[in-house]
Amino acid sequence: MLYPISTMSRTVSDLNGIWKFMVDQEVTPIDPGQPLPSDDVMAVPASFNDQTADAKIRSHTGYFWYQRRFAVADVLKDQRLVLRFGSATHEAWVYLNGQEVGHHKGGFTPFEIEISDDLVDEDNLLTVKLSNILDYSTIPVGNYSESQDESGHLTRKVDENFDFFNYAGLNRPIKLYSTPKAYIEDIVVAPAVDLDQQRADVHLTVKNGGEVFDEVNVTILDQAGNPVATGSGLDEHLILNNVHLWQPLKAYLYTAKVTGMIAGKVVDVYEEPFGVRTVQVTNGKFLINGRPFYFKGFGKHEDTYVNGKGLNEAYNVLDLNLMKKMGANSFRTSHYPYSDEMIRLCDREGIVVIEETPAVGLMVSFTFDNSEISKPGYQDDTWKDLNTAAAHRQAIHEIMDRDKNHACIVMWSIANEAANYSKGAHEYFEPLFKLARQLDPQKRPLTYIDLVWSNPQSDKSSDLLDVICLNRYYGWYLDTGDLEVSERKTRDELKAWQAKYPDKPIMYTEYGADTIPGLHSAYDEPWSEEFQEDYYRMNSKVFDEIPNFVGEQLWNFADFQTKYGIQRVQGNKKGVFTRSREPKSVVRYLSKRWNSIPNFDYKKS
Ligand code: GCB
Numbered sequence: 001m002l003y004p005i006s007t008m009s010r011t012v013s014d015l016n017g018i019w020k021f022m023v024d025q026e027v028t029p030i031d032p033g034q035p036l037p038s039d040d041v042m043a044v045p046a047s048f049n050d051q052t053a054d055a056k057i058r059s060h061t062g063y064f065w066y067q068r069r070f071a072v073a074d075v076l077k078d079q080r081l082v083l084r085f086g087s088a089t090h091e092a093w094v095y096l097n098g099q100e101v102g103h104h105k106g107g108f109t110p111f112e113i114e115i116s117d118d119l120v121d122e123d124n125l126l127t128v129k130l131s132n133i134l135d136y137s138t139i140p141v142g143n144y145s146e147s148q149d150e151s152g153h154l155t156r157k158v159d160e161n162f163d164f165f166n167y168a169g170l171n172r173p174i175k176l177y178s179t180p181k182a183y184i185e186d187i188v189v190a191p192a193v194d195l196d197q198q199r200a201d202v203h204l205t206v207k208n209g210g211e212v213f214d215e216v217n218v219t220i221l222d223q224a225g226n227p228v229a230t231g232s233g234l235d236e237h238l239i240l241n242n243v244h245l246w247q248p249l250k251a252y253l254y255t256a257k258v259t260g261m262i263a264g265k266v267v268d269v270y271e272e273p274f275g276v277r278t279v280q281v282t283n284g285k286f287l288i289n290g291r292p293f294y295f296k297g298f299g300k301h302e303d304t305y306v307n308g309k310g311l312n313e314a315y316n317v318l319d320l321n322l323m324k325k326m327g328a329n330s331f332r333t334s335h336y337p338y339s340d341e342m343i344r345l346c347d348r349e350g351i352v353v354i355e356e357t358p359a360v361g362l363m364v365s366f367t368f369d370n371s372e373i374s375k376p377g378y379q380d381d382t383w384k385d386l387n388t389a390a391a392h393r394q395a396i397h398e399i400m401d402r403d404k405n406h407a408c409i410v411m412w413s414i415a416n417e418a419a420n421y422s423k424g425a426h427e428y429f430e431p432l433f434k435l436a437r438q439l440d441p442q443k444r445p446l447t448y449i450d451l452v453w454s455n456p457q458s459d460k461s462s463d464l465l466d467v468i469c470l471n472r473y474y475g476w477y478l479d480t481g482d483l484e485v486s487e488r489k490t491r492d493e494l495k496a497w498q499a500k501y502p503d504k505p506i507m508y509t510e511y512g513a514d515t516i517p518g519l520h521s522a523y524d525e526p527w528s529e530e531f532q533e534d535y536y537r538m539n540s541k542v543f544d545e546i547p548n549f550v551g552e553q554l555w556n557f558a559d560f561q562t563k564y565g566i567q568r569v570q571g572n573k574k575g576v577f578t579r580s581r582e583p584k585s586v587v588r589y590l591s592k593r594w595n596s597i598p599n600f601d602y603k604k605s
Contacts, residue, residue, distance in 0.1 A: 001110060001402050002184070002185075003340050004084050004175045004177040006177075007268075009179065009266070009268045009269050010269070012177045013177070014174075015044075015083075016173055017043070018043055018044075019041065019068045020036050020067040021042040021067075023064045024064055026062065026063065030129070032065075032127040033125065035125075036127070045170055045171055045307075046171065046306070046307045047168055047169045047308025048168065048308075060132075061132060062156040064131075065128065065129050066128045069125055080179045080183060081177075082113065082179070083096075083101075083102075083113045083126075083174070083175075083176055084112045084176070085104070085170070086110050086172025086173045086174070086341075087108055088107065088111075088128065088130055088169075088170055088171075089167070089168040090138065090168060092111075092129065094113055095125075096124060097120055097124055099118060106358070109337060109395070130170075135158075136364070136385055136387055137390070137391060139361075141161040141386065142161055145157045145159075164301055164562055165303075165560075167303075167310075173341075179210075180210075182262060183209050183260070184268050185207040185208065185209030186206070187204065187207075188203075190202070191274070193277070193289075195290045200239070201238075202239075203236075204218055205441075206235075208234060211262070213268075215261040215262075215264075218236050218256060218257070218258050219257045220240065220257075221255040223244070245275075246275025246276055246347075248288060248352050249324065249329055251350035251408075252276075253347060253407075254274055255273050255274070256272045257271050258270050273348075276407070277289050281467060284547065284550075286505045286551070288352070291601060292600060292602070294597060294599060294600070294602040294603065295329065296553075296599075297328040297329060297331045297552075297554075298330075298576075299334040299555045299556055299557070300556065300557045300558075301334065303579070304579070308561070311342075317345070320345065323557075326594055327591055327593075327596075328594055329351065329599050331353060332354040333356050335358065336360070337357070337358070337398075343406050347406050352408060354469075354553075355403060356413035357395040357413070359414065361417075363418055363451070364380070364381050364385050364386060374421075378421060378422060379423035380419060382424070383424030383427070392414075392415075393432065396414070404439075411447055413446075414432055415429075415449065416448070420454040421455075425459075426464070428461075429448065445466035446465065447466060447468075448464075449470075450468070450470050452477075455493060456493075467504060468497050468505070470506065470508055471508070471509055474486035474489045475513065476512065476535070483534055490539060494549060498546060502548070505549075508551070508552050509553050511552075511554055514527060515573055515586070516569070517584050527573075536554070554576065557577060558576075558577040559574070559575035559578050561579075
């Protein structure tokens with residue numbers, strides 16, 4: 001799916017701004033063709049939850065409505081007009097002038113609706129019904145329940161099976177864009193690079209939608225806008241000599257300019273930026289452009305004050321700047337694909353990204369008693385009770401469709417902390433890995449992220465992974481405060497993984513300790529700033545001893561909002577920055593460490 005841009009043949013209008021808003025009490029039916037019976041408003045893009053002063057609206061679970069009016073300029077009336085939702089969390093029904101024109105389920109990927117034939121001349125009424133319900137058939141996974149009071153009023157509840165607030169609404173931009181009736185529907189860019197010859201064979205595939213072009217021309221422009229290769233046809237190989245590689249923190253972006261022609265006239269033009277780089281996993285190393293790369297960075301969230309999970313581009317820019325200043329080079333889009341805008345920004349800034357599907361919470365019987373788990377044949381209820389496979393497949397299709405061309409994405413994470421230790425995991429994951437491998441035109445490595453109970457003995461499906469990615473909390477959730485025991489356990493486990501899979505690289509995708517900024521302790525107690533630093537120092541020491549250990553992405557970049565819980569103080573406090581991005585004192589230690597670790601060739605052996 002192409003990102004909406006304006007070119008000489010295309011326009012983009014922004015439908016962001018203030019929309020009418022209403023929670024649906026499910027008492028009287030709502031007519032989507034009429035003005036919503038409500039005086040509430042919400043800003044778009046943003047989650048609705050933290051824009052209200054009403055606690056009931058903030059925690060509303062079920063259905064809610066957004067509405068606005070728009071007009072389309074006469075000059076566009078003969079064009080193909082498409083409504084594009086950057087996301088609608090988690091399920092949306094879209095009505096134009098009272099008619100349902102589209103439906104989409106899955107709150108973290110875009111969808112489009114062609115509306116050319118549904119518009120009226122002057123004043124169009126756009127109404128969107130949304131649901132923030134999550135259950136055992138959705139990703140993320142929610143524990144869903146309903147109850148009724150004496151008057152018959154229905155209350156819906158989602159107990160999140162994951163550790164972030166269920167922010168919902170029109171979280172990402174809504175755009176109306178135009179194309180000609182013969183249009184470029186999609187472009188796939190798959191560069192094959194000969195690093196020795198500094199040469200790339202860029203395989204470009206163009207999909208023509210609507211009326212058929214009789215000629216398609218492709219030009220590759222370098223970063224200064226000069227043409228460096230040209231060709232014609234829907235399936236082309238273009239050669240780049242003296243190729244400029246896209247490198248971590250030194251991005252170089254080419255542009256594929258595609259022109260569709262009919263009878264010698266230019267009809268549609270689209271420009272797709274892309275980077276040229278290689279990614280490969282071999283001999284326990286993660287290679288980018290043929291050299292062993294070391295990941296330094298974070299697990300993150302899309303989470304800011306007021307916007308919730310809504311796009312906040314200023315925070316995106318700030319976050320990347322803070323990362324770079326710390327010497328970090330990467331992050332994971334935990335626990336869902338981030339906005340198009342963030343991924344495009346990472347391409348441009350040279351930030352390396354592990355992109356994750358929204359598959360979080362695929363574990364229905366979590367327990368802190370793990371004595372049974374390592375026994376062969378252990379089975380809990382997860383793979384019997386969950387019905388997420390269809391949503392999971394759809395999510396894989398949609399992330400590949402949206403993000404296949406991005407150089408910044410070097411690996412896909414198929415899930416975060418599923419019950420991989422339970423019988424049935426392999427049967428569940430094998431077809432999903434197969435699907436992802438088939439769909440990715442750049443054949444990036446694949447992983448999922450392992451919970452502590454998924455260890456070298458218990459994990460039923462780690463053979464599917466190209467990189468072993470571990471979330472570990474020794475010293476925090478386990479052996480709280482005891483960094484000596486934790487150091488031993490960290491070392492033992494990493495050694496065991498390395499022994500089991502000598503050819504697979506291993507990295508940490510989470511490790512962290514909740515820390516209250518300004519809380520100090522002469523005894524390095526948990527929750528203090530001193531403990532957070534000691535905890536990271538201990539982990540760093542062990543990481544440096546393990547040859548196949550290729551990266552440290554800590555948890556979390558910044559404090560973030562979660563559901564209520566006795567372990568959460570207005571959210572999760574494992575950030576090394578506060579939610580407003582003030583550094584905790586550990587940032588000094590991490591900056592020193594990361595600025596002294598090179599992006600490449602860190603592990604010599
Ligand atoms: C995890 C989860 C992450 C949580 C984190 C924590 O393992 O992947 O979503 O926020 O632990 O802080 O408990």
